[in-house]
Structure formats: structure tokens, C-alpha cells
Amino acid sequence: MSHLSDAQLQELQNTLLEEKKDLEHHFSANGEENTALGESLTDSTGDLSTVDNHPGDLGTEVFERERDLAVNDTLNDELDQVNQALGKMEKGTYGVCEVCGQDIPFERLQAIPYTAYCIKDTPEKSLRNDRPVEEQVITPPPTGAGEGRQEYDRRFDDADAWESVEEYGTSNSPAMAAKRDVEDYDDGM
Numbered sequence: 001m002s003h004l005s006d007a008q009l010q011e012l013q014n015t016l017l018e019e020k021k022d023l024e025h026h027f028s029a030n031g032e033e034n035t036a037l038g039e040s041l042t043d044s045t046g047d048l049s050t051v052d053n054h055p056g057d058l059g060t061e062v063f064e065r066e067r068d069l070a071v072n073d074t075l076n077d078e079l080d081q082v083n084q085a086l087g088k089m090e091k092g093t094y095g096v097c098e099v100c101g102q103d104i105p106f107e108r109l110q111a112i113p114y115t116a117y118c119i120k121d122t123p124e125k126s127l128r129n130d131r132p133v134e135e136q137v138i139t140p141p142p143t144g145a146g147e148g149r150q151e152y153d154r155r156f157d158d159a160d161a162w163e164s165v166e167e168y169g170t171s172n173s174p175a176m177a178a179k180r181d182v183e184d185y186d187d188g189m
Helices: 006-029 041-045 055-091 106-111 149-153 158-166
Strands: none
Touching: 006 055, 006 106
16 A cells, blocks of 8 residues: 555656656657767767867867766666656555665655655765776876975976066167167166
8 A cells, every 4th residue: 555645646657757758858859879879979970080170179079979978878767767666656666665665755756756765775876986097107296386386496497487587678679679768778678
């Protein structure tokens, strides 16, 4: 016996069917083969070659393609969950947590109609915190590199270059100086 009333079940079923319709429309509007983006990069971009005038253009295309794959993968998982929820409705097991077997509150089902878990038993989704293997072989930057490095190492670098060059005056001749009646290169500034 379900803890949900017939009206609540009908509302949730309508929400799930609407969600399913929207997800299926996404895949049909983008072409069924586009769910896995099976076409080649040259076909999807419409270019004759993947070698373009600028390497950044190809990088942008690859980024966009990877993003589309991730979005399609997420939406495909959501469609599977919606179909599973509709199947549970037919079997009469909808609204029951798969872990503890307790009833999932109606308010939670309104928020996430395809959920299979109560709040307490929802699996955690966390970002991976492992670091790229490349970081194990990269030489660390020198001490004091970055912001405020001149305060610590007092070596000559590009920031000091302008001050050194400025001591020599400009490349203007006395005739081209901004001031009138200049006879020396140092006075022309």
C-alpha cells in the first residue's frame, strides 16, 4: 500500500511523463545518433579538414564536443531514472527508498520525482580530489615567484628594465624633443 494518495501519484506521474517527453525531445531534436555524438569531428563542424587556420579554433570545437557529450550523458542518465520511476509506479513500488525501505516524503518526490532514495540514504556525489599525475614530475617554481617576487629576491628582471632604460633618456634627438631649445639628449624628455 502506497503512502501517496491517488491525486499525489497522478501529479507525480504527470511530472515524470512531462520530464520524459522533454528529454526525448532533446535527443530527437539533436538527432538520435547525436546522443553519443557518433559522427566525426569534421562531420559535426562541417569543415573539410580538422586542420584550421588557427589551432585555437580546433580546441574550441573539441571543448564544445566534450561539453555536449557530458550534457548528453547526464540527460541520458536522467531519462533512465525517469523510466525506472515510471516502471516502479506500474509495479506499485514507487516512493519507497531503495536502501532503507522507508517511504520517501511527497515533498521530496515533488522536487525530484525520479529519486529512488530518501534524503538520509542519498548517495554522495563528490568531486574527485586526486591530482593529475603530471604534478609529480613538474619542477616547482622558484621561491618568491609570482606576486611580490621583487620584494624577496632583489634580482634584476623585466620590471626593473624600464627604470634602467629611463636613466638614459629617450631616443629622440634634441631637434625632435618635446621641449623647445634642447641641446642635450637627456634634456629632451
